[in-house]
Amino acid sequence: MGNISIIVRLKSPDPAAMTAMSTFRRIYPETCPDSLERYDYWCFLNPCLGRETVSGIVSRYHDIVNPNKQTWSFIDEFSKPVDRSDDRMVWIDVRVTDRVDSVSENWTAILRRNRCEVEGVLCSVLWRFGFASGISFDNARNRVLDLTVSTRRDHGLLANPVSQKIDLPAPLLI
Amino acid sequence: MKSVPLVAVIQFPGSNCEYETKRGILNSGMDSCIYRWNQCRELRDSQPDAYVLPGGFSFQDRVRAGAVAAKERIMDLVFSEAAGGKPVLGICNGAQILVESGMVPGWERGRIESALAANHISGRSGYLSRWVFLHVAAKAQQICPWLGKTGNGIIPLPIAHAEGRFVFSEENRERASSSAALKYCDEKGIESSDYPVNPNGSFLNLAGIMNDRGNVLAMMPHPERAFWMWQLPPWIPGEWGDRRDQSLRSGSHADTKGPGSLFFMSLADHFRGER
Incomplete structure (x- = not known):
């Protein structure tokens, strides 16, 4: 069946994205992105009935998506960033995942216990960087890596590589 | 150094233990002042003798x-003062800041070599608030100015965190034991990696780590919340439970110092040159 991923976003502006952006502006004025968005990323492992199973889980468990304050979509339906101020912007996604993660383990246990017909779930955070037009994709990608991986106090912010791993999903085709 | 040592408590937006921490320092015979994260000049001009990053949610x-x-820019100053040998203590969120600053374990100057990751407990996730028992690593007691008076006993302290699990990269796992300052144990002093003795899955049962020089200590438990004996819950067993009962019987309960005071009294002794 394969894995099916969803993204969850706040209906209001994400405070973590705003704080990260203001930190970038302060400490990396030369390379900071022009836009930054943050999403919860849930990957459901081998759901028995595919999207139907995932939709059922999401509608049942409001700890995964609280409809009062969050919206969600399947990852392949999620291509357009919220910020569409410049249609020629370059967008790069980076996913940050804890190497050991109680949240994923416990949700896997809950879903199995309640016979949700899914092998497990993996939780991550998806950050979406937007750079104004005029920057090459490779240059933008390198900037994202520099800004994300925190190796020193004055280098990187979004992921501590000792406890977290990052991956860059396929480039966006917007 | 001033005649009465000045310990600076750094308040970030979201810190919430700065006043208890300051009171603990004052009640240990030292002077203390709270500096906001944007008071870099005031902090520099006051030339503190030691620094504390308190708990909270910065x-x-x-x-x-x-x-x-x-x-934050204020951490530039704390970083350089620590490099010069001044004592620095990070409590809970303060410990997380020290780890993210690369000040502990500090094997390579400024490099982030550890993490305080999310608690890893089977069957639950998120925030954890409870009392734990600790013992102090022998080397840490000798070299760390915050631990000189802690003795060989078992120290009960409260924890309250969601991200308190010390993690090291694979290549540094063996080296990590040399940075151990405080370790989780049971009330008899026996270590275990299982919950609840180790409450968050921390590597090597670490509750606190220090730099090689010993002047920078990052600890997840809250000593300021156990500064007085009356702050101990009645079920605490062992030496501190006995002391608590004794202080109740003698009517000195309100004024008797608790296990958390040892950390601040150690620093006062350090400045008096008594160790």
Whole structure:
């Protein structure tokens, strides 16, 4: 069946994205992105009935998506960033995942216990960087890596590589 | 150094233990002042003898606990003062800031070599608030100015955190034991990696780590919340439970110092040159 991923976003502006952006502006004025968005990323492992199973889980468990304050979509339906101020912007996604993660383990246990017909779930955070037009994709990608991986106090912010791993999903085709 | 040592307590947006921490320092015979994160000049001009980063939720723990505060300009000063040998203590969120600043374990100057990751407990996740028992590593007691008076006993202290699991990269796992300062144990002093003795899955049962020189200590438990004996719950067993009962019987309960005072009294002794 394969894995099916969803993204969850706040209906209001994400405070973590705003704080990260203001930190970038302060400490990396030369390379900071022009836009930054943050999403919860849930990957459901081998759901028995595919999207139907995932939709059922999401509608049942409001700890995964609280409809009062969050919206969600399947990852392949999620291509357009919220910020569409410049249609020629370059967008790069980076996913940050804890190497050991109680949240994923416990949700896997809950879903199995309640016979949700899914092998497990993996939780991550998806950050979406937007750079104004005029920057090459490779240059933008390198900037994202520099800004994300925190190796020193004055280098990187979004992921501590000792406890977290990052991956860059396929480039966006917007 | 001043005739009465001045210990600076750094308040970030979201810190919430600065006043208890300051009171603990004052009640240990030292002077203390709270400096906000944007009072860099005032902090520099006052030339503190030691620094404490208190607990709380700096910047609401956004992005990752301690990560944003670690990038603040005021940490440049704390970083350079620590490199010069001044004592620095990070409690809970303060410990997360020290880890994200690369000040502990500090094997390579400024490099982030450890993490305080999310608690890893089977069957539950998120925030954990409870009392734990600790023992102090022998080397740490000798070299760390915050631990000189802690003795060989078992120390009960409260923890309250969601991200308190010390993690090291694979290549540094053996080296990590040399940075151990405080370790989780049971009330008899026996270590275990199982919950609840080790409450968060911390590597090597670490509750606190220090730099090689010993002047920078990052600890997850809250000593300021156990400064007085009356702050101990009645079920605490062992030496501190006995002391608590004794202080109740003698009517000195309100004025008797508790296990958390040892950390601040150690620093006062350090400045008096008594160790």
